[in-house]
Amino acid sequence: MPAVSISLRVLAGAIISVLTISGCQTLDDAGRVIGRADLVNDLAARLDRSNELTYSADYQLPGGQNASISQTQDPLRAAYTYPGGKLTVTADATTACDTSTKKPTCTLTAPPAANAKPSVTIFTEVNKRGLVTPPVVIGLLTAAALDPDAAIRQYDTTVAGRHATCVEVNQLSDAPAVNFDACITSEGALGSFTGTLDGTELEMALSRYRDAVESSAFDLPAGAGLVDRRAAEGQPPA
Template structure:
């Protein structure tokens, strides 16, 4: 479990007899999520928005990249999609991604750094359920937010 909020970055391992979590300082508003957080998510098979943003940026800068654009609906929201092929110097040479009009990652399919990744938004709500950011019940917590 990885959650990023204005209060902290929480990385929790829920397998085993007792969940354990590490709390780290949150990224600053102008900074992307820390590389360790993005890397941990990627190793767990989760493609994160910073990874997709980096791939889309690489696509925009690569004149040899082949891009097909289409519009669709994802989780009831309008989404703009791209199918990218022949991407040169990037962690993925080909991928498909959709971003909703609200700016949410709607879907992603591709191989990133040798790992097959696929995600799709299945529902969308305007508000966030606060319980989504709660640590697992009974978790052992190591708080590194204040240098401890």
Template structure:
């Protein structure tokens, strides 16, 4: 994951709280900022972990988020596709008509907007990236008209902090529920993100990641859009 995007989002919430310290709602804003900082810090710190998290989707489908180190790489798999991010490329693989096509673009750099757009688009397929959840939490924290409730629970045997947000303006989701485990892994998420319904719950977690999870699907057609690369290879 492009972890560099997390810090600016958190700093916005903290700065707003300090700016409004003389207003009647200052306590409410600072509480929101504290909540976002806590959850963002967990997710940011989880960037040093190697793990595989499996999720249950509505209708019996499954999804997966995996991350590994040295080099840092991540993978997001859902029923009709897969998104992988390595130091070589961002690969967006999608199945249609019995064919899997993987589009390769340059690997993400800090504040890489194409990579962030790919993360958001995964929500159209029932899966959401932790970086997108951080953005939604920040939007809720900055919106003084939104309501945010916090609770604690256990998901797949792991303690988690949960947030229920409603009435969020100018965000990819106006209402959502999200749970983040104490080690910074996304435990669950429910909401409509950019028009796509996301409803996932962690079912299994392990502190390892098979290297095959970050490889392109076997037999996939590859469209290489990286600078200086060929355009199409594979079947």
């Protein structure tokens, strides 16, 4: 998700710096901190690599529902499809579509500024509809690494036939999710997530991964009404 993703190498480096500068750590504390920093570094590096990939990932949600994440590099863009909606992020606009009504509605707002620190708030509605995005998971992992009271367990598994590294986090404070379980594949795709995020119970698992994206993945829903707010935000429509 290139246009909206966190600069993960910088983030991971900052986490390690924060966790290791304290002069009040015992040897046990230092060992625990280093383990968390290494874990975040590994998972952040995988997600960072995925930002350079063109791929599409399909997810199975509870109740037989589905969601997907698609990303290309040329042109740089990403699309998130979930029950009742779709979010696309391109160089021209961030477009949030509500497909839960008979006539879909899409609202266009300004895209994330180049090299600006992104905000995960654009994924709020996505989370509510059942799809968790990589930047949100990175935020939770960061919170876990910084929380000395959080219980973190790492394990390996296979998701959709692909190896994945997972973390089970419990007793997390001052974060949108207190307890969660997340898996990331070797390619860097989000393999699965289970947890309660901002009061919404979420469960998703990768069902299919491809190193290609159909162009239709970025199309707006057929017959959708458009609301363009970019001019009001100081950006002329493309």
